[in-house]
Amino acid sequence: MLRYVYGNDLEKFPRLQDSMFRDRAEQFHTRLGWKVAVDAQGWERDEYDALNPLYVIWETASGRHGGSMRFLPTTGQTMVNDHFLHLTDGVRIESPLIWECTRFCLAPDADRRVTAALVLGAGEVMQNFSLSHFVGVFDPRMERIYRMLGVNPDVIGRKGEGEAEIGIGLWEFIESARPRVQGRAKVTKAQSRLWFNASFGITDGAGTRAFALA
Amino acid sequence: MIHxxxxxxxxxxxxHLDWSGKPARAFMKEAVEYGVGTQGFTIPMRGPNGQFALFTVNHTCSDEVWEQFVADNQRDLILVAHGFNQRALAMEEGVFSVNHPALSPRELSAMTLLAKGRSRAQAADEMNISEHTLRVYIEAARHKLGAMNTTHAVARALAVGLIVV
Known part of the structure; x- marks a missing residue:
């Protein structure tokens, strides 16, 4: 299932948290060779994880991390504005309607539906919070996967060579991509909405926990 | 709530907040006695250098009416919230209406082409970027100018002399 978890709530899901930061170390440090820091307990964390980002995480049946990504609003500190201005024509991409999406990560044994489920989760975030775009940092492998799902980013700039290449791109919400993404994720729209609502405490209808004051 | x-x-x-705790409900009841509406919508904001703020709209009406109002106006409310925040920050710094935001050369080009009456497609073409990227550059400029939409942003940029046509 998908969970939407803010950084300061991660400790409520210890297994999920531990396996996510380990899988990130495996992907970004070991496999892609990015210059990221891995701490003594084997976690890959950076200064943006300290800013209480919103994580969208696929939780496997055993409660482990299957894949994840990280969101931050571009009105605050972001990776793209702090480190990649040379790739965005010097434009600080900053707007309440644009969030940054980084650290798209898959568990080494993740099955194929996980990526699609995460893309679906990103769509829920964009639609429910009235965003216009995501700006993201991604590697070539992720780019291939995005293309497969019909949600290819509009690439603004690139840096590096081969598998170490990093791209900066933009996404906007495409309702027409939904059926394909839902199909690959094997998740229905209702199911996806249910997970989203559960994470954000949204109850349907006249809220059961509404305060009665009449 | 604030927490x-x-x-x-x-x-x-x-x-959608958790009102299951007795203190939370008691607090809300007291707030309503002092004139706070029973419905609310809060937009948290993050600014540069770790700044943060909350913007809230408040009303008394049925749940259904409020849900619909929020659904219809969420994006505008987000823009209004950030507009207020930018003004408040500017006042705090004592530079109210004096300093103009700095736009990057590419943002200036985009705004100038729009001010000249180019369509987005034409402007993107002249700048040799995709229309998608252009839209994001315009959106970034709109935000920096504290404008409500693209037309407003172009008017502002012209009015303060950031661009000349």
């Missing part, structure tokens, strides 16, 4: 919102950055309908 819950400060650390996050997604907008929140008060109905």
């Amino acid at each position: 819950g919102c400060f650390q996050r950055f997604n907008p929140v309908n008060w109905k």
Whole structure:
């Protein structure tokens, strides 16, 4: 299932948290060779994880991390504005309607539906919070996967060579991509909405926990 | 409520907050006695250098009416919230209406082409970028100018002399 978890709530899901930061170390440090820091307990964390980002995480049946990504609003500190201005024509991409999406990560044994489920989760975030775009940092492998799902980013700039290449791109919400993404994720729209609502405490209808004051 | 919102950055309908605790309900009841509406929508904001703020709209009406109002106006409310925040920050710095935001050369080019009457497609073409990227550059400029939409942003940029046509 998908969970939407803010950084300061991660400790409520210890297994999920531990396996996510380990899988990130495996992907970004070991496999892609990015210059990221891995701490003594084997976690890959950076200064943006300290800013209480919103994580969208696929939780496997055993409660482990299957894949994840990280969101931050571009009105605050972001990776793209702090480190990649040379790739965005010097434009600080900053707007309440644009969030940054980084650290798209898959568990080494993740099955194929996980990526699609995460893309679906990103769509829920964009639609429910009235965003216009995501700006993201991604590697070539992720780019291939995005293309497969019909949600290819509009690439603004690139840096590096081969598998170490990093791209900066933009996404906007495409309702027409939904059926394909839902199909690959094997998740229905209702199911996806249910997970989203559960994470954000949204109850349907006249809220059961509404305060009665009449 | 405040505690819950400060650390996050997604907008929140008060109905979706956890009111199961007795102190929370007692607090809300007291607030209503002092004139606070029973419905609310709060937009948390993050600014540069770790700044943060909350913007709330408040009303008394049925749940259904409020849900619909939020659904219809969420994006505008987000823009209004950030507009207020930018003004408040400027006043705090004592530079109210004196300093103009700096736009990057590419943002200036985009705004200039729009001011000249180019369509987005034409402007993107002249700048040799995709229309998608152009839209994001315009959106970034709109935000920096504290404008409500693209037309407003172009008018502002012209009015303060950032661009000349």
